Amino acid sequence: MTVEVRKGLVVLAVCAGMLLAALDATVVGTAMPTVVASLGGLSLYAWVFSIYMLGATTSMPLFGKLSDLYGRRRLFLAAIGIFTAGSTLCGAAASMPQLVGARAVQGLGAGGIFALAQAIFGDLFSPEERGRMQGYLASVWGLSSIVGPLLGGLIVDTFGWRWTFLVNVPVGACAAAVIHRGLTGALARGSRRPLDIPGAFALTGAVLALLLAALRLGETGTLVTPGTLVPLALFGILSGTLLHLERRAPEPVLPLRLFENRAFSVSILAATLSGVGMFGAISFLPLFVQGVLGGSATLAGSVLTPMSLGWSSGSTLGGRLVNRMGYRALGLAGMSLMAAAYLRLAHLTAGSGLAGIIGTVFVLGLGMGFVTVTTVVAVQNAVRREDLGIATTAPFFFRNIGATVGVAVMGAILTGRLGAGPAGALLRFEPSLALQAFEPLRGPLASALSAAFGVGLATAVLGLGASALLPSTSPTRGARAPASAPPGP
Structure with missing residues (x-):
């Protein structure tokens, strides 16, 4: 087997692993009403998603650091193994508490898959090629966001909800077999220093x-x-x-010296701020469409599809533009698009048209794609090879932190604006039913969501300032930090 063929198979296997973890988020959402009907435990509904996110976020930096120490192959195989084991446990769950526990296991494995997919591509490809390859990985996310809900419904209707989890097992096994065969040399060994x-x-x-x-x-x-x-x-x-x-x-698990590198620290700040903006829209736009505009649940969910298309397109295009424009210019372009989109979202009213919202969220996703490529490639090209795993993990880790905190702040603003009156009480149950019964609630909800979206606008403006501090160099013009020297300024 030639080197190029082996590399191609590894890329395919890594993308398959990413697709598993990415699809899981959207497929499971479609299956959950059927799961609750089967297992009960409606009070734990939200924890099926929250525990997955908690597991994935906490495991990301650990897998990244461990892969620097013990090799990408070993840790990627472990991540796939944990994820597929969690999938098996989910498929066998006999109660909602069991499902929540199994989802925690799944999340731990998913965090490793997300982190190491990026790091493996950083190892396999030159600085000039990394942007393009990061775009391909982002396309996997876009594909999963579009295909996932449809695939989830098809699996549930045809085979039952348990197969939305069990289908991961054979795909994970195939991806693991290719990774075991294809990843060799330094990617398999690591530095073997103590954790x-x-x-x-x-x-x-x-x-x-x-x-x-x-x-x-x-x-x-x-x-x-x-x-x-x-x-x-x-x-x-x-x-x-x-x-x-x-x-x-x-041998620190999170080397503080990395934050002395301007490209690294500014990229982390930009990634954190972008997480607030992106996931705030994902969390609250469906509520606006359903609760304020009176759309169906299906329509409320489908309004996010243009955002996924924009994110995928922005990542693919940004992967090619980063070599020409440089980190600063592309980062500023991405944050400008996000700020423009949030400026529109912060002024939505009950009379806003759906077509305008669709265009706005596409622009938001496009900007997020530019920022994602910029931050990941800038970090990868700024650190020593022995730090590549933990460094590549960092933008995604801090983006998830920003997303969680940002969504919480937006939710607190929403709750505070609605208050404890009839609007707040009714909307905590079922927004669409509440607004059908009380037409005047549309106005208060629109106003509260507008205030929440203002948080996204503020973080995007701060992100513009952070992006302005990024290096103006590009992967083709900037040299990578040497393996034997500390990161530069």
């Missing part, structure tokens, strides 16, 4: 505490509750502990 175990525990605990506080904030709309304050206090304690440990660890 910073205390730092890993402190990082995991801090992230879980922050995400749990954010989820609770989104539910209650206020910080002044034990469910929010206790995890926030724990986050502060564990974050301080993490900083103390990482300064002294011989």
Whole structure:
């Protein structure tokens, strides 16, 4: 087997692994009403999604660092194994608590797949090629967002809801077999240095505490509750502990020296801010379409399809433009598109047309695609090879943190604006039914959502400032940090 054929097979297997994890998010959403009808446990409905996100976010940096130490192949195989094991447990779940626990296992594996797919492409391809390849990976996300709901419905109607999880097992096994055969050399070995175990525990605990506080904030709309304050206090304690440990660890799980590199630190800031904007729209636009415009649940969900198309298109196009425009110009272009889209979203009213919303969310997705490629490629080309795993993971890790905190803040604003009156009480149950019964509620909901979208606009404007600090160089003009030297400024 030639080197090029082996590389092509590895790319195919990595994309298959990404498709598994990406499809899972959209397929499961379609299947969940049937799952609840079968297992009961409606009170745990949201946790089927939240626990998956918590697992994926916390495992990302750990898989990235472990792959630097013990090799991409071993860790990618472990991630696929954990994900498929979780899928098997989900398919066999006999109750909703069992399903939630199995989804946590799935999330841990998914975080590893997301992280290592990017890192493997960073290893396989030159700095000039990385942008194009990141665009291909983003296209996998776009495909899953479009195909997932339809595929999920087809599987549920034809084979039953359990097969929405069990179908992952044979695909995961095939991807693992190709990765085992195709990834060789340094990608298989790693550096074999010892892992910073205390730092890993402190990082995991801090992230879980922050995400749990954010989820609770989104539910209650206020910080002044034990469910929010206790995890926030724990986050502060564990974050301080993490900083103390990482300064002294011989092989830190999150090397603080990376943040001394301007390209790295600014890219992380831009990625975090973009996560707030992108996932805020994903979370609250369907509510606007259904609750304010009176659209069906199907229409409310389908309004996100243009955003997925824009994200996929922006990533593919951005992967080609980054070599010509450079990091700063492409990052500014992406954040400008996101800011323009949120300026429109922040002024939506009950009289807004659906066609205008569709165009707006496509622009938002296009900008997000530009920013994603910019941040990932800038980070990959700024660090030493032995840090490539943890560095490549960082933009996605912090983007998820930004998304969770941002959505929580938007949810708190929404809850606060609606208040404890009839609008807030009714809309906590079923927005479409409430608004059919009380037509005047459309106005208050539109106003509250407009205020929530203002958070997205503010973060996009801040993102413009962050993007202006990115290096003006491109992958073809900027040199990669050498393997034996610390990252440059």
